[in-house]
Amino acid sequence: MSNIPQSMTHKIMARASGREQVATGDFLEADIDMCFTHDPALQIIRKYFYKEFGADARVWDPTRIALFQDHLVPAKDAGSRHLAIAMDNFAREQDISKYYPYGQNYGICHIMMCERGHVLPGQMILGTDSHSVTYGAFNAFGSGVGVEDMLNVFRTGKLWFRVPEVIEVRVEGKLPEGVMAKDIILRLLGDITMAGASGKTLEFTGSTIENLSAEERMTLCNMTVEGGAKNGIMAMNDAAREYLRKATGRDSFDEVTTDPDFEYSQKIFYQAEELTPMVAYPHRPDNTRTIAQAKSEKIKVNQVYVGSCTGAKMEDLEAFTREISGKKAAPGINLIVVPGSMRIYRELLERGMMQTLMDSGAVIESPGCKACYGAHGGVLGDEEVCLSTTNRNFKGRMGNPGSGVYLASPIVAAKTAVAGYITD
Amino acid sequence: MENIITGKAFYCGDFVDTDVMSPGRFEPFGDDEALARIALIDYEANPPFVDPATGRSPFTVIFAGEEFGCGSSRETAPMALALAGAKVVIARSFARIFFRNCVNLGVILPIIYDHPYDEGIVGQEVTVNVEGRYFQVGDKQYTFGDFGPLWPIINAGGLTNYTKQRIAAGELA
Ligand code: SF4
DSSP states (O other): OOOOOOOHHHHHHHHHTTOSOOOTTOEEEEEOSEEEEEHHHHHHHHHHHHHHHOTTOOOSOGGGEEEEOOSSOSOSSHHHHHHHHHHHHHHHHTTOOOEEOSSTTOBOHHHHHHHTTOOOTTOEEEESSGGGGGGGGGTOEEEEOOHHHHHHHHHHSEEEEEOOOEEEEEEESOOOTTOOHHHHHHHHHHHHOTTTTTTSEEEEESHHHHTOOHHHHHHHHHGGGGGTOSEEEEOOOHHHHHHHHHHHOOSOOOOOOOOTTOOOSEEEEEEGGGOOOEEEOTTOTTOEEEHHHHHHTTOBOSEEEEOHHHHOSHHHHHHHHHHHTTOOOOTTOEEEEOOSBHHHHHHHHHTTHHHHHHHTTOEEOOSSSGGGGTSSSOOOOTTOEEEESSSOOOTTTTSOTTSEEEEOOHHHHHHHHHHSBSOO | OOSEEEEEEEEOOSOOBHHHHSOGGGOSOOSHHHHHHTTTTTSOOSSOSSBTTTTBOSEEEEEEOSSBTBSSOOTHHHHHHHHHTOOEEEESOBOHHHHHHHHHHTOOEEEEOOOOOOGGGTTOEEEEETTTTEEEETTEEEEOOOOTTHHHHHHTTSHHHHHHHHHHTTSOO
16 A cells, blocks of 8 residues: 555544554544543433443443533533433443542533543544534544434444544744633634634644643634534644653653655644734624724623633633732623633632632633523523633624624633623 | 345435425424425425425435535435435435434435535436436446445334344344
8 A cells, every 4th residue: 555644534544443554535434432422422322322322331431431511500400400310321331430420529510521631642532512522622522412322322332434634824923912722723613614614623833832730721622623623633842742751651652744755635823923812703703894894883791701622721710810900890790700710710610710810800600611502501591691711602602692692712811801891 | 225226316415404495393293294395395496395385305316416415414314315216325425423324314315426516406307216326417437435324224214123133143242
């Protein structure tokens, strides 16, 4: 077989399917290294798992499955509670120890997957949630799949894939003060649109990415799915290695890199110094404007929401707290902070950030998906406006189709909360 | 699914979404009869995909443009096409979830191919030879990529059936 230059995604798929190399467009069956599901999906998976595979069916490997309660805890109604109970049962029946129910050790699935060391470079990782693309921050293939896919993965540990085309997004230079990874990804989404990376890989390269912190890398990969990407990925850097050492206790990792002669299907380039804070207007994450444009429109907000797998990691809250420290949210604004996990929540407390946030007028809620997807608090009234650090602002995503959600970074969120209108 | 599929061609343009294939206003969709009847009902074409007189489609192979099946991930979309009578979609590209649903449900063979056809193809005879990996329109033959592990899944009638077959055959623990 002639030598086909491989991207890092190609190499992960080749290894997982027992091949030397793969070609773009190939179909293959891969062994899955790690997978997870969360409260809204587990109940139905459990039901069909026993129905299809038998009442005494066992998962292929309980150590490679994680279960999270994040979308509907603490339960808002009996139905939500039944989801949690189904998960309790499944974890017990199948001896799944990587189980994070509501309590002292829970949080949003994607943040938890990284924080608890369930992501390793070179691995194939699947979740029943579209933002499973987050794990590319640690040089893994992470992707979201449907319930039918996961049902079979639970039983077999295998799933079929098509080797994707790869788009390179190269960012060089030093980001200006006040510009975050959120701004890079919003800029990219505005440029390529929501269909721009459909079914493809978005691979990030360049010196800006090499110097990015671990959690900022997570933000970038997390929102690649808003461009339709199958996965987002990047080479490891020192910050990512340090993060994983702490999370996993391991010293070395099986990292993968892209061959120098690999042919990207498309190349996109940004000079970091030229980037500015960005805002996505209702009702699409690719409906972006620069902060200068948004500021000129004096868009008044009723609520500022700091939360989600995109915008409530420790660094997001550090940036937000730093920015709002000593200031006060404008009168009449609901300022809601939802830490991504209990570990982050505890750290806010230990480092005194809780005090700073409360002094600024913020209400700190318990961790979880909450207002990010509109099912659990933080719903807006008609015509009301929210500036949010989340990832999607589709009509009604936050619970009311009559309201408008603007997406931006934690820094813009803090400045907006203080000013009362969108600003930097 | 048979190895050799023959039938008439239908054509869909770019970005035909799952709402057009099985519109939400018909939910709940009712039985198979009812779902077949509304397949591609919002895709304007003359003749339409489904013949209102029979409630079935005279077309077996759909040629499509880019991102066929984009939009929400409803499984009723490929089901509706299949129940109406389609067996193959040959598209320049598919939306990822729609493609996965076609295979996982084992109802439609989704072939990714940058074909040269447009509305003019409607009604022509097409032959698809799955194991030979080609499709034929008139005297023109086009070779498509290897389906690899996907063909046994589609053949088994979907992913879960395939898994059960493998377990029964002792291939999986
Ligand atoms: S925080 Fe929002 S985007 Fe992230 S997993 Fe939860 S609902 Fe999904």
